[in-house]
Amino acid sequence: MQFDLRLRRTEELNIDNLIIMSKVIIIDDEPLARSIVKEYLSKHTEMELVQECNDGFEGLKAIQQHEPDLIFLDIQMPKINGFEMLELVDQPPAVIFTTAFDEFAIRAFEAHAIDYLLKPFNQERFDKAVAKWRDQKNATTEKKTEELLETASLSPSQSQRIVVKNGSKIKIIPVQDVFYLEAADDYVKIHTQEGYFLKNKTMNHFEEVLDKQHFVRSHRSYIVNVQQITRIDPYEKDNHVAILRSGIKVPVSRGGYGKLKAVLGL
Amino acid sequence: MHVSLFSVRRFLIIFSIAWLVLITDHALVLQWFGLPWTAAISDSLISNALLLLIAILLLNTFRYYVPDMGQYMSVLGMVIIFTLFWLLISQWLLGLILIDYANYKVFLHKSLIIRFSIAFLILGIIAMIGIIWFNWQDQQKNEERKADAEKLAKEAELFKLRQQLQPHFLFNSLNSINALIGTRPEEARKMVQQLSDFLRGSIRKEDNQFITFAEELEYLQLYLEIEKVRFGYRLKTATDVTPEALTWKMPSLLLQTLMENAIKFGLYGTTGEVLISLQAKVTDNYLVVSIENPYDPDMQTPKGTGFGLKSVRRRLYLLFGRNDLIEINQKADSFVVIFRVPSEETIAI
Numbered sequence: 202m203q204f205d206l207r208l209r210r211t212e213e214l215n216i217d218n219l220i221i222m223s224k225v226i227i228i229d230d231e232p233l234a235r236s237i238v239k240e241y242l243s244k245h246t247e248m249e250l251v252q253e254c255n256d257g258f259e260g261l262k263a264i265q266q267h268e269p270d271l272i273f274l275d276i277q278m279p280k281i282n283g284f285e286m287l288e289l290v291d292q293p294p295a296v297i298f299t300t301a302f303d304e305f306a307i308r309a310f311e312a313h314a315i316d317y318l319l320k321p322f323n324q325e326r327f328d329k330a331v332a333k334w335r336d337q338k339n340a341t342t343e344k345k346t347e348e349l350l351e352t353a354s355l356s357p358s359q360s361q362r363i364v365v366k367n368g369s370k371i372k373i374i375p376v377q378d379v380f381y382l383e384a385a386d387d388y389v390k391i392h393t394q395e396g397y398f399l400k401n402k403t404m405n406h407f408e409e410v411l412d413k414q415h416f417v418r419s420h421r422s423y424i425v426n427v428q429q430i431t432r433i434d435p436y437e438k439d440n441h442v443a444i445l446r447s448g449i450k451v452p453v454s455r456g457g458y459g460k461l462k463a464v465l466g467l
Numbered sequence: 468m469h470v471s472l473f474s475v476r477r478f479l480i481i482f483s484i485a486w487l488v489l490i491t492d493h494a495l496v497l498q499w500f501g502l503p504w505t506a507a508i509s510d511s512l513i514s515n516a517l518l519l520l521i522a523i524l525l526l527n528t529f530r531y532y533v534p535d536m537g538q539y540m541s542v543l544g545m546v547i548i549f550t551l552f553w554l555l556i557s558q559w560l561l562g563l564i565l566i567d568y569a570n571y572k573v574f575l576h577k578s579l580i581i582r583f584s585i586a587f588l589i590l591g592i593i594a595m596i597g598i599i600w601f602n603w604q605d606q607q608k609n610e611e612r613k614a615d616a617e618k619l620a621k622e623a624e625l626f627k628l629r630q631q632l633q634p635h636f637l638f639n640s641l642n643s644i645n646a647l648i649g650t651r652p653e654e655a656r657k658m659v660q661q662l663s664d665f666l667r668g669s670i671r672k673e674d675n676q677f678i679t680f681a682e683e684l685e686y687l688q689l690y691l692e693i694e695k696v697r698f699g700y701r702l703k704t705a706t707d708v709t710p711e712a713l714t715w716k717m718p719s720l721l722l723q724t725l726m727e728n729a730i731k732f733g734l735y736g737t738t739g740e741v742l743i744s745l746q747a748k749v750t751d752n753y754l755v756v757s758i759e760n761p762y763d764p765d766m767q768t769p770k771g772t773g774f775g776l777k778s779v780r781r782r783l784y785l786l787f788g789r790n791d792l793i794e795i796n797q798k799a800d801s802f803v804v805i806f807r808v809p810s811e812e813t814i815a816i
Contacts, residue, residue: 230734231639232699237646256738277635279738280763301642302634320642373765 222249228260229275239328257286276300284353285364309352365398384422419457469604490515506568507684521553521703526597533601617784664690681713683722712747715754716811728775733760754808762802
């Protein structure tokens, strides 16, 4: 008992000395779910709740505006889920996920040793998650989050669409609407009827995530939607070019031609 | 169309033996009456071969049209017509072929009434066997359909338990209660009560597949109350039900499944306020229920409508044998599901 008390006192002292307030944002579509996090958070005087958000859209804006140190993030939310929102943040802050039940997400968390709170949770569990975050602060969290998002994008619901940021607006592109993808430095250009959108991912990522029966890496820098192809013409020596319905020409390398032929059953 | 009796091996064997016995008997009797062996055998072969053809014709007719066990008169008429038909042909053919035998013509004329009686009896027995066989097949098919319907209802119930109660709905509801305990304990108590009633309702035994719309609505109300606590101002519902609709009998869990679907689509497919409207009325001896939920055209959610709609469509088919009882309309910014329930008397059992 004696020992316990002493320990606590030193902890408080340390915090007093630091006086750095951590900024926190809560993102959850259920008001009561937010209020319980707020209640537990109020015991942590060193943490300041800067905003509560209803959905991923508000969340994204709030993150850009406040640059929080930590966010509490629900997964199932209107229109875009927690993972999809995080993908759109340039430099994701530390995250503690809060979820009721999502088999896929929980498997992803376990795989990447990321802390999460299963609803309903109590103050003790909450404090533990916060303590863990404080210990690990800026160590490896960012990398872990990135890896987590990579896994999350393999979920069946998420491989059906691509969420991109278009200026300040968020655009959800169903994969069948994609014409082709093109590598552009650190980004990938997603070409659609409405022009192209940029996504901060690699070509390898998309090759992995997209359905291989419909999307073929036709070239080192191109992935093409097979259903958009009207014909494939020879082009220079050894190379080909795929002509899409919209008339656009997409380069096809020698290896890519083989893959295309296999998928098209030629 | 039914499976032919002749595709059943055991029947085929018995049928063939019976015909062999018939041919032998026929020939023996004619010989006993004084006909020469050759004439007796020819007569027997011709008559019974023709009878066999007529019997096959009769059974084949039943494959497409099975008279009810109650329609004695039509069965009797049919057998008489077939027998007369046989008599006419066999008389003509026998007279033609066996003309050389002395006194055969006289004998044939005298035996006509006996020939008719025996053929009538045989065809009568075959008709009875055929009717029993084909009716049994119909019954078998109906039972299969009924069993399928029951199985599906059970599956829907299980699925609902697993998907709705267990993971998401249940834990989120508990989380809401957890939050309410600290700030508004009275409301927490109320929600515990509602959640318990809802859980009890979903594990109650569904002995009777048909319940009134009012009962289904009452159960739905519990669910809606809980969801409204969870989602606060975002979830709004409007219900417009006529008094006649309330007493209409309908398959249980249909409404619940479709409402859950509408709420899920509405809440997770859009941001901001979500109005789910439910309308029910009775028109032209049908209960017509429509459920509307908003939908964001930007979302372009995959057209797949999930287990909910599919299972409802299948259950309606299995219960009523019809595919036109549910329709889905996608408007500019809303999604409407309309289903119709015929009166209970018209249920195919």
